[in-house]
Amino acid sequence: MRLHCLQHAAFETPGTILDWAARHGHGWTYTRLYEASPTFPALPAFDWLLILGGAMGVHDEALHPWLPPEKQFIRAAIQAGKVVVGICLGAQLVADALGAAVYRHEALEIGFWPIYPPTAAPAHPLFPPLPAASLTVLHWHGDTFDLPADATLLASSAACARQAFVFDNRVVGLQFHPELTAELLDAMLLHDGHELVPGPWVQPAAELQQRTAELAAGQAFLFALLDQLAAGHQRR
Template sequence: MQIHCLQHAAFETPGLLLEWAAAHGHEWSFTHLYAPEPSFPALQDFDWLVVLGGVMGVDEENRYGWLAPEKAFIRAAMKAGKMVLGICLGAQLLADALGARVYRNPALEIGFWAIQPAPEAATHPLLRHFTEAITVLHWHGDTFGLPAGAVPIASSQACAHQGFVVDNRIVGLQFHPELTAEILGEMLHHDGHELVPGPWVQTATELRQRAAELAAGKAFLFGLLDQLAQRGAAY
């Protein structure tokens, strides 16, 4: 299987997604949107699309010239029936492409906080492994409304919508299950200025000390990817 990745920052890589893909013999290609004149592949050249996070907002097209073409590419991939996974900004871009509103979350949410599964998650074929609250890493100021027909995945105390599934093949996750301790360190180095004190913002020291808790996000992510792969194989 060929996975294509839309990457918005050099240091914010697919992380644990690469580990899962390598274990299953899948290959990767990339559009590095931070590079000069990024280009997008033909739809027939990949099976899955992964859209990663980034500091930009979905409406900053005047600041980021590649944002409008990226949105068009995401819409085309979804229309073509691709498996699509969006994380953080990626989830917001999917929600926007599906006609939902992206807006400022009531509170900045950065740190290791619990997410509760939505009632619908317990019986969803992609989420049967997600039966109880888990602590995952968050790093976002914006959030999204649920697209029409979407199944909600989870919520946290600070953010009502932590994920959604559409058509059993399009998944948006507001939190970061893909991060490794190394990527977290890079985010602290490059984006540490975003750690403005607040009720749902942990310090850099706390984040580093709790890096072992990334394991819960990894387990959730790998379970989700396994289910997506089984569904893709059945097409």
């Protein structure tokens, strides 16, 4: 299987998804949007599209002129039937591509906070069961989005109602960061640590670094989700 990655910052790599891909023998290509004159592959050249996070916002087109062509590429990939996984900014870009509003959230959410499945909603076959009905994962975002039309909400947190969704059983948006390693978190603190403005849903850097053992649960959840997506991809 051929995976293509849209990467918005040099230090924000696919993280543990690289380990998952190597385990299954999947190949990688990249569009590194932080480089000069980024280009996008032809749609037949890949099977899955992975869209990573970044400090920019979906509407920061004046600062980042590659955003409009990136949005067009994401829409085209969805329309072509690709498996698409968006993480943090990537989830916001997927929501935008599906016609949902993306906007500033009422509060920053940065830290290890639990996510929960929607109340009274039946379990979705794509979404792995959450241990003890919740899963503590690393969040780092100030924007949020409305649930796209015909998408299914998969998870919420106390601070943010829309943490995960699926569209057409192959397009997934994850507002949180299950792909992070301790090294990736250190890099985010180095480059984006200025965003840790005190607030009800912001944990200080020292606390984040002390809780990196909790990243393993997010990785296990992510690998189970990717396995489910891969199984669905093989059946199509």
